[in-house]
Each structure stands twice: as C-alpha cells, then as structure tokens.
Amino acid sequence: MSAELLRTLCYFLTGGFLIFLAITITRDNFRSRLNRITGGMLFFAGLGPMFMALGSVMTASSVEPGMFENSVIFRLRHIWEFFFPLLLMFSWQFPADRTDRIGHRYLKTAIFFPVVMHIVIVLFFDQLSSALDLFRVGSGAEGLSGIVMQPLSKLFSWPKLLLNVLRGYERTIFAVVNLTFVGAATYFLETGKKQVTNPKILTQTKWVLAGTRVGLGLFVLAELGHLFAPRTFNDTVITSLIVAALLSASALLIFATIRHQFLDVQMVFRQSFVNTITSALLVGIYIITVVQGRNMLASMFGVGADVISYGFIILLLLFFQPINNWIDDFIRSMFMRTRTDHRNVIERFSRQVISVFDPRRLRQIIEETLKTTLLVNRVYFVLYDDEISEYAVLPSDDFDQRIVIDRQDLMLRGINLLDAPTYYHSLSDYAIDSDLATLLEARGVRMVLPMKDADHLLGFVALTEKAAGYRYSSEDFNLLGVLSNQMVSALTNARLYTESLERTRLQEEINMARQIQVDLLPKEPPQLGCSQICAHSTPSRTVGGDFYDFIRIDENRIGIVIADASGKGMPAALMIAQTQAMIRTEINNGTPIDKMLQNINQQMALSSSSEKYVTLFYGELNTVDGSFRYANAGHNWPILVRKEGDVELLKTGGVVIGALPSMEYQSDTVKLNSDDLLVLFTDGLSEAMNEQEVEYGEERLRQIVTKHRHKDAHTVLKTVLDDIRKYDPTSPPRDDTTIVTLKMTNNIGRIDEQQT
Amino acid sequence: MKLTDREQNGVMILEPRGKIMGGPDATLLHDKLYDCIQKGKTKVVIDLSRIEWMNSTGLGILIQSYSTLRNSDGQLKLARVTEKIQSLLTITKLEPVFDAYDSVEDAIASFE
Numbered sequence: 025m026s027a028e029l030l031r032t033l034c035y036f037l038t039g040g041f042l043i044f045l046a047i048t049i050t051r052d053n054f055r056s057r058l059n060r061i062t063g064g065m066l067f068f069a070g071l072g073p074m075f076m077a078l079g080s081v082m083t084a085s086s087v088e089p090g091m092f093e094n095s096v097i098f099r100l101r102h103i104w105e106f107f108f109p110l111l112l113m114f115s116w117q118f119p120a121d122r123t124d125r126i127g128h129r130y131l132k133t134a135i136f137f138p139v140v141m142h143i144v145i146v147l148f149f150d151q152l153s154s155a156l157d158l159f160r161v162g163s164g165a166e167g168l169s170g171i172v173m174q175p176l177s178k179l180f181s182w183p184k185l186l187l188n189v190l191r192g193y194e195r196t197i198f199a200v201v202n203l204t205f206v207g208a209a210t211y212f213l214e215t216g217k218k219q220v221t222n223p224k225i226l227t228q229t230k231w232v233l234a235g236t237r238v239g240l241g242l243f244v245l246a247e248l249g250h251l252f253a254p255r256t257f258n259d260t261v262i263t264s265l266i267v268a269a270l271l272s273a274s275a276l277l278i279f280a281t282i283r284h285q286f287l288d289v290q291m292v293f294r295q296s297f298v299n300t301i302t303s304a305l306l307v308g309i310y311i312i313t314v315v316q317g318r319n320m321l322a323s324m325f326g327v328g329a330d331v332i333s334y335g336f337i338i339l340l341l342l343f344f345q346p347i348n349n350w351i352d353d354f355i356r357s358m359f360m361r362t363r364t365d366h367r368n369v370i371e372r373f374s375r376q377v378i379s380v381f382d383p384r385r386l387r388q389i390i391e392e393t394l395k396t397t398l399l400v401n402r403v404y405f406v407l408y409d410d411e412i413s414e415y416a417v418l419p420s421d422d423f424d425q426r427i428v429i430d431r432q433d434l435m436l437r438g439i440n441l442l443d444a445p446t447y448y449h450s451l452s453d454y455a456i457d458s459d460l461a462t463l464l465e466a467r468g469v470r471m472v473l474p475m476k477d478a479d480h481l482l483g484f485v486a487l488t489e490k491a492a493g494y495r496y497s498s499e500d501f502n503l504l505g506v507l508s509n510q511m512v513s514a515l516t517n518a519r520l521y522t523e524s525l526e527r528t529r530l531q532e533e534i535n536m537a538r539q540i541q542v543d544l545l546p547k548e549p550p551q552l553g554c555s556q557i558c559a560h561s562t563p564s565r566t567v568g569g570d571f572y573d574f575i576r577i578d579e580n581r582i583g584i585v586i587a588d589a590s591g592k593g594m595p596a597a598l599m600i601a602q603t604q605a606m607i608r609t610e611i612n613n614g615t616p617i618d619k620m621l622q623n624i625n626q627q628m629a630l631s632s633s634s635e636k637y638v639t640l641f642y643g644e645l646n647t648v649d650g651s652f653r654y655a656n657a658g659h660n661w662p663i664l665v666r667k668e669g670d671v672e673l674l675k676t677g678g679v680v681i682g683a684l685p686s687m688e689y690q691s692d693t694v695k696l697n698s699d700d701l702l703v704l705f706t707d708g709l710s711e712a713m714n715e716q717e718v719e720y721g722e723e724r725l726r727q728i729v730t731k732h733r734h735k736d737a738h739t740v741l742k743t744v745l746d747d748i749r750k751y752d753p754t755s756p757p758r759d760d761t762t763i764v765t766l767k768m769t770n771n772i773g774r775i776d777e778q779q780t
Numbered sequence: 781m782k783l784t785d786r787e788q789n790g791v792m793i794l795e796p797r798g799k800i801m802g803g804p805d806a807t808l809l810h811d812k813l814y815d816c817i818q819k820g821k822t823k824v825v826i827d828l829s830r831i832e833w834m835n836s837t838g839l840g841i842l843i844q845s846y847s848t849l850r851n852s853d854g855q856l857k858l859a860r861v862t863e864k865i866q867s868l869l870t871i872t873k874l875e876p877v878f879d880a881y882d883s884v885e886d887a888i889a890s891f892e
Binding site: 658 | 804806837840843848873
C-alpha cells in the first residue's frame with residue numbers, strides 16, 4: 025500500500041471521525057449552546073482533513089495535472105478555518121457562560137470575518153482583482169470621465185494593493201490570525217478555569233485546556249516551520265501536523281467527555297462512539313485486506329475478488345458484535361472505571377451511607393455525591409426537625425443559621441404532594457405568598473427532590489442549576505429518584521441510631537439518678553412514742569426528684585423534710601442530694617428554721633442556674649409538748665387535719681429554694697394534739713390525672729384525708745395511695761409520687777428509744 | 781411549645797402557646813430573651829393565656845427568664861396568668877416575685 029493512500033485514508037478517517045463527533049454531540053443535546061458550539065467546532069475541524077483526502081483522491085484520479093488545484097472544492101478548503109472563531113466562542117462559553125461580559129455584542133459576529141475574507145480572497149481573487157482593475161483602466165481616459173475616474177482610480181489603488189498583499193502573503197497572514205484565535209481561546213479558558221469551584225468541572229477544563237494547548241503547539245510548529253524551514257516543512261508535513269493537532273485535541277476532548285463527563289451528552293454517546301471505532305476498524309481491515317490484497321488472494325486461492333469481498337462482509341457481520349463488545353469493555357475499563365456510570369454512583373453512595381449515622385456527615389456525603397456526579401452547583405437541605413417539630417432550611421455555605429419554615433407555607437405543602445424529583449418551575453402555582461418560594465428562588469433553585477418515608481415528608485433537597493449550564497437529563501431524574509430513596513433510609517437510620525443512643529444514655533443516667541434518690545431516702549420511718557410516721561415514694565420512670573427525710577435533732581425533737589426538685593433525672597437527683605446535705609449541716613449548726621432556709625436558698629441560688637429550684641417543707645416536731653415548728657419554701661401545702669375534722673394548711677415560709685438569691689423566710693408553729701393527722705405530699709400526688717386529663721387535685725386529697733382522719737398513719741397512707749392509683753392507674757406514675765403521714769397518738773412526751 | 785413575639789410601646793410581648801415543659805422550650809424562650817436583651821429591649825411581658833399546661837421545669841424557665849432580665853437591668857411581667865399557673869405561683873410563693881396582670885395592656889402600662 026502506498027504512503028499516499030495511507031495518508032488519504034488517515035485524512036478520511038480523521039475528518040469522518042470529527043464530523044461524526046460533531047453530529048453526535050450536537051444531536052444529543054441541540055438545546056445546549058455549548059454542545060452546538062462544540063459540534064460546530066468539530067464539524068469544521070473535520071472538514072479540514074476531509075478536503076485533504078478529497079484533494080489526494082482527485083489528484084490521483086485526475087488526468088491532467090492542476091485540475092484539483094483549480095477546482096472550486098480546493099479553493100473552498102479554507103472553510104475549515106471556521107474552527108478557529110468557534111474555538112474562541114467555545115472558550116467564552118466554557119466552563120461558564122461569559123459571552124455577555126466579553127467585548128461588544130457584534131464581536132461575536134466579527135470574529136468570523138477573517139475566515140470569510142480568507143475564503144473570499146482565495147475564491148474570488150481573480151474576479152476581485154479584475155474588478156478593481158476596471159477603475160485602473162479608466163485612469164487613462166480624458167475629459168469628464170477622466171476627471172471622475174482619476175480620483176476613483178487613486179481611491180481604489182489601496183484596496184488593490186491590500187488585496188495583492190493579502191493574496192501574496194495569504195498563508196502567513198491567516199496563519200497568524202488563526203494562531204491569535206487559538207491563543208485567545210487558551211487565554212479565556214485559562215481565566216475561566218480560575219473561577220471554577222466544582223472539582224469535576226475543573227478537571228474537565230484542565231483536559232480541554234490540555235487539548236487546546238497540544239493543538240496549539242502542533243499548529244504553531246507547522247506554521248512556524250513553514251516560515252523558517254519551508255523545505256523540511258513541505259505541504260505534506262504541515263497537513264500531517266495540522267491533522268495531528270486536530271486529532272490529539274479532539275482525542276483529549278473525547279477523553280474529557282467520557283471520563284469526566286465533559287459536555288452534556290448522554291451515555292448513548294459512548295455507545296455510538298464505540299460503534300464508530302468498531303466500524304472504522306473493520307472497514308480499515310476490509311480495505312487493507314480486500315482492496316489491497318485481493319489480487320494477491322485471487323492469485324493464491326484462485327477465486328474471484330468478488331467472492332472474497334462477499335465472504336469478508338459476511339465475516340464482518342459475524343464479528344461486528346463481539347468486536348464491538350470487546351471495544352466497549354476496553355473503553356469501559358480504560359475510561360469509565362467506577363466513576364461516572366450512574367449505577368456505580370448509586371452503589372458507591374449506598375456503600376458510603378450505610379455506616380454513617382451522623383446526620384451532618386450524611387448530608388455532606390449527599391452533597392458531595394450530587395456535586396461531583398451531577399455537577400450541581402449548590403445543594404440545600406430542608407428537613408423536618410424533630411426537636412422543634414418544624415421544617416427548617418439547614419445551615420449551608422449561604423445560610424449561617426437554620427431558617428424555620430412555617431408549616432402552612434404553600435410551597436412546602438406543594439412539595440409535600442410530590443413523589444419524585446421535580447423541576448422547581450413546575451411548582452409555580454405554590455409560590456404565592458410563600459416565604460419558602462422566595463427563599464428558593466433567590467438561591468436559583470432548579471430542582472426539588474422530595475424525601476418521603478411512607479407518606480411523611482422527611483424534607484427535601486433543593487438543587488440549583490448545574491455547572492457550565494448543563495441540563496438535567498432523564499438519566500439524572502432516574503438517578504435522583506433512586507438517590508432520594510436511599511437518602512430517606514439513610515436519614516431514617518441515622519435518626520433511629522441517634523435516638524437509641526440517646527435513649528441508652530438517658531436510661532443509664534436515670535438508673536443512676538434513681539439509685540441516688542433511693543439511697544437518700546430513709547430506709548425506715550422513725551418509731552416515735554407520741555406518733556406514728558409513715559412514708560412512701562414511688563419514683564416515676566424518668567425520676568423526678570422527690571425526697572423525704574427524718575432527722576433526729578436531739579432527744580426531744582425530730583426534723584421532717586419533704587422536697588421536690590424541679591426537672592428530672594440526674595440534675596434533680598444531685599440537687600436533692602445537695603439540699604439534704606445542707607439541711608443536715610444547718611441542723612447540726614443549730615440554725616433556726618427561717619434562717620436555715622434562707623442560708624440554703626442563698627447557697628443554692630448562687631451555685632445553680634435559676635431555672636433549677638427545690639420546693640421544700642421542713643418541720644420540727646417536739647415530742648414533749650407536741651409543738652411543730654415549720655417553714656414552707658414553695659412546697660405543696662401540707663394538710664393538718666384536727667381530730668374534729670378542721671383542716672389547716674401549713675403555708676408559712678417563702679419562695680422556692682435556689683431560684684432567687686437573698687430571699688427571706690418565715691416560720692410558724694402549730695400545736696399538734698392527740699389524734700391530729702398531718703399529711704405531707706408532693707405535686708406528683710395531687711397532679712395525678714384521670715383519662716380525661718383532669719387532675720386529682722388538692723381538694724380531693726383534703727376530702728379523703730379528712731374522711732379517714734381517725735385511722736392510723738399507715739392506713740391513711742394506703743387509702744390515699746389506693747384512691748390515687750384507682751384515679752390514675754399509670755404505672756410507674758407520670759411524676760414521682762411521695763406522701764408522708766404523721767398521726768399523733770396519746771403518748772406525747774416520749775420518743776421510742778430503739779430509734780435511729 | 782410555640783412562641784410568637786411582637787412589640788408594643790417599646791415593650792416586647794412574648795406569647796408562648798401549648799405546654800411549657802423544658803428542654804427545647806427552655807432554649808427557645810431563652811434564645812428569644814437573649815435576642816431581646818441584645819437589641820436593648822429589656823421590658824418584657826410574657827402573655828400566658830395560651831399556655832395549656834406547665835410543669836416544674838416550665839416554672840423554672842419562667843424564673844430563669846425573670847433572673848436573666850433582671851441581671852440585664854430589665855423587667856419581666858406576666859399577663860393573663862391562667863388559674864393553674866396562678867395556683868402554682870401561689871404555692872411556690874413566687875406570686876410577689878412576678879408582677880402579674882390581668883391583661884397585656886395593663887402589663888405594658890405598668891412599665892411607665
């Protein structure tokens with residue numbers, strides 16, 4: 025096979041390949057400006073080698089020399105130079121559309137002018153030249169026509185000169201012009217690259233730039249070589265270099281497209297690409313073997329060339345599919361790896377999120393996935409917040425704080441109706457008076473991705489436009505649909521995990537708090553000669569902070585404490601422990617009751633925050649004379665029922681302990697007589713609720729206590745507790761429930777010696 | 781609990797609704813008060829008419845609000861205290877601590 029033929033074949037394949045690419049890219053997404061420009065660019069790039077090939081064929085088949093050089097086709101060959109202004113346009117369009125910001129609006133048209141001029145000059149040089157000569161001829165005329173023609177002739181001598189210069193140095197001049205185009209394009213791509221934030225777009229830009237640079241390098245080499253060493257750089261070398269430039273640049277472009285998702289083409293593109301390569305390969309083999317070797321084969325096997333041709337075509341049909349598959353696999357393994365294929369995205373995503381339980385990290389992964397695989401510029405999360413029971417826009421690059429969305433927001437309700445990824449603009453009916461819509465529109469949201477667990481909307485992800493103006497394809501919709509389902513399960517898992525973790529932690533704390541509380545309570549009530557004391561406390565599930573204590577002060581006096589710390593769990597348990605310790609200290613110091621509460625309050629108020637407080641009742645019973653001195657710090661009023669049925673409430677005292685510093689407390693003394701009944705309790709008892717959510721109430725408590733005042737302390741306690749349990753059977757109770765009953769006997773004046 | 785707020789005659793009126801129970805409620809109210817103090821609005825009325833229920837933690841939140849404002853030279857007044865909360869204030873002897881008024885207007889007027 026001659027070198028000439030090989031070169032022609034090479035030109036043909038290059039040109040055909042580029043034109044094929046151009047058509048595929050444009051057809052795949054005609055609405056994308058970037059695709060149109062790229063398509064146009066590749067189309068004209070493909071025309072170059074096509075003309076070369078055509079030239080070779082025509083030269084070879086022509087009878088008289090110079091026939092091709094004189095043909096219109098040869099003169100039209102410069103049409104391929106439209107590639108250069110299109111490359112410049114491309115560099116304004118990618119990675120971001122900056123066309124509006126570049127130069128005058130006519131500049132977009134003006135950049136095509138040099139190419140048009142080049143074609144016109146080459147095509148119509150003779151006609152133009154002779155047209156201008158018309159005026160020159162007229163310069164010799166006399167009279168009126170001479171007067172008119174002479175200045176005109178002068179006027180037209182400049183264009184003539186210019187035309188001659190352009191024609192004479194056509195090649196150099198337009199080479200410089202084209203180089204300028206490529207240089208400018210490289211510059212614009214370079215500056216555009218600096219504004220890119222999306223890592224994927226950055227990679228794409230790098231590859232496209234690399235392609236442009238390689239092309240530029242080869243092109244410069246060809247043109248400069250021709251200027252300085254015309255002998256070495258003859259036409260053949262130059263065209264080969266240019267073809268190489270075009271090929272390498274477009275190869276890098278294709279690499280960027282397939283490997284890094286450059287350009288908005290569907291994956292079908294890859295398939296047609298594969299098909300073309302397969303066909304080209306087979307056609308190549310066919311040409312080499314059949315066309316070139318048929319004579320040889322015919323002489324060897326003695327069969328006609330046609331038979332070999334048909335046989336080969338049948339073989340081609342048989343082998344097309346396996347070879348196609350093989351190339352497909354090869355390209356997949358070379359370029360695709362596991363990156364861009366949507367199936368791989370889903371697989372990778374689910375692998376990543378399965379072990380992530382931190383909602384924040386989870387959102388990061390989702391955001392990364394969307395940004396890298398779909399090239400989305402920004403991602404916003406609007407999620408239901410269990411803590412505040414509202415939907416809120418979560419903080420991101422744009423928002424410092426989360427923004428709570430009104431539950432009645434129309435847009436939110438609109439999104440609630442969605443089941444699949446949806447274009448934001450199709451939700452415009454819901455945008456009226458919607459704060460959410462205003463917010464989303466201001467951020468340029470294009471796509472809404474609802475996340476629904478059964479019928480409950482967990483929230484949604486809002487996506488802005490894609491980088492470099494790519495559109496959302498139907499493949500993207502499928503991918504987003506699957507991803508949103510995975511996000512739902514990942515978010516639900518994360519929430520359940522956090523909840524269970526929280527529950528375990530809380531349960532441990534509650535167990536500890538309960539232990540503290542149980543340890544603080546006296547094991548047995550004291551046995552007093554003058555009275556019976558009974559006490560009972562049922563802790564709630566969460567441990568409320570109820571507490572009672574009996575403290576022997578001296579031979580004749582016993583202190584009785586009942587208290588309820590605000591809050592629950594460990595903080596409440598610690599607070600009562602602290603209170604108990606302080607009470608015991610103050611009693612040891614012999615501080616009077618009113619002063620004692622004042623001191624405790626002061627210390628507690630200064631050591632804990634004001635939201636934490638203890639309601640506390642403290643009383644001292646003198647077993648000799650039955651006097652009972654007490655102070656009540658904001659605690660439920662203890663009920664004193666006299667033998668005759670009169671009820672007195674022990675209110676004297678002051679404000680709850682620990683809330684506010686510098687508080688004064690009063691104390692009071694009542695005389696307890698035989699058969700008097702004193703009932704102390706906490707709010708867990710009086711606030712027990714029935715099914716209708718009506719409280720048991722202190723009034724009911726007073727009535728039952730009064731009714732059973734003649735019974736002993738233990739019976740009263742049991743009766744009250746039974747009645748309350750009947751009223752509110754919740755078990756364990758909603759709140760700690762504590763009751764202390766004290767019944768005076770006839771033996772005032774004696775404390776049982778066995779006691780504490 | 782939900783919390784709405786408005787301003788009238790330089791007095792911030794906070795209106796919690798639902799149940800005051802602690803946890804996020806405390807944060808919500810406290811953040812709002814902190815916000816008011818930051819803006820120099822230290823005269824605050826809490827309208828309690830829409831409170832269905834309040835436990836000891838809820839009362840703690842009110843006490844804390846009171847302290848927070850007082851520490852910033854401000855004042856907290858209550859308005860339209862429900863019967864249930866009124867009895868809670870009576871038992872805990874916090875009644876004299878909080879200035880409670882029958883209407884929001886009375887509470888606002890009391891600042892002058």
